[in-house]
Amino acid sequence: MYSWVMHEFLVAGGVVESLVKYVSESGRVVKSFRVVVGELSMLDIETLSNAIKTLITQTALRNAVFTVEVEPASIVCGTCLSKMSFNEAMAGLNTDAKEVIHFIPDLVGCYISCVKCGSVDLKVVSGRWVEVRDVVT
């Protein structure tokens, strides 16, 4: 149903457009930036990185250096306060469930429950989505 690679290009476009807007509004030259990708988004880092690399060549960001890194997911149970890792959360999930979480990571609670107590009162603490951090000008 879905092409995950297509989603990486949409995200890459949004990242680059955000930076171009910042440059245009601030008048600054961006030297470097970090793209932090939440583990729950399950984005393909290499594809995302290559897409950003391709897109910035056509913009004022062409000389900027950047890194793309994964932020580990942490999910906390609101009932027993146990923490779950990405691997614990994803264990046994089928492709359909992973696709939904890939697009909207906060919906992870629709598909999993706490590995300790079984509660579905889960809170994503970190590693949910994509952020552009440490923009150096």
Add this chain to the structure above:
Amino acid sequence: MLLDYRDVLIMKRVSQIDKVILVAGGKGGVGKSVVAATTALLLSKKFRTGLLDLDLHGPSSAAILGAENSPIEEADGIVPPTVDRLKLMSLDLLVKGRPIPLSGLSKQEVVKEIVALTDFGELDFLVVDLPPGSGDELLASIRIFRSKATTIIVTTPSALSSSFAERVITIMKSTSVPIFGIVENMSRKSDDSPTLELCQRTGVTFLGRLPFDEIIARAGNITRDQLISSRFALSLQSILNMTGLYR
């Protein structure tokens, strides 16, 4: 410094929409979702129309409209399925009937993501179905759609419903989003309706009454033809025709 890449996508989505209608109301069970779905369906007969179901915990638009197809991913985002001519996006089309446990920040994140990712294309109208109350979904919608939005408040002829509707009106008045008017659903056609008093008290326009309709009471288990030909839908059509929402 931190940049949220979804902000530019949201700006792009909103720029493609001419008018956004937020369907809100303070109390649950007053018929917001069926008003939102029927309004969107009626508008879609003449205009390019989308319906965005932001009742995150109780998304019912897909069931009301008998929609089952999943959204499809294209290069510019997730394309919502079409019901007759209406484009519909609802979390229920993704999670397929599962409960949706979300709290605070997660709700705001989901609203941002669903708006950023959904490619409705160019629309004349986007109708947004909001949950009861004045929580994250309402506040996030105000922030996202404020430049294009107007609000329809749905209430019933009860003092309790009016009281909660008034709280939403107070919030909306504190923002730059105008209130188009109040619709009284499940109306008894009584002159001493608390809805009229609410309109006088708040200075908000009374748009009209929608009758209690046995067919609509079975919403979710009726066809779109039954929905669109119901007394409820005909009354809503009259209200939409008279109030100048199209202009």
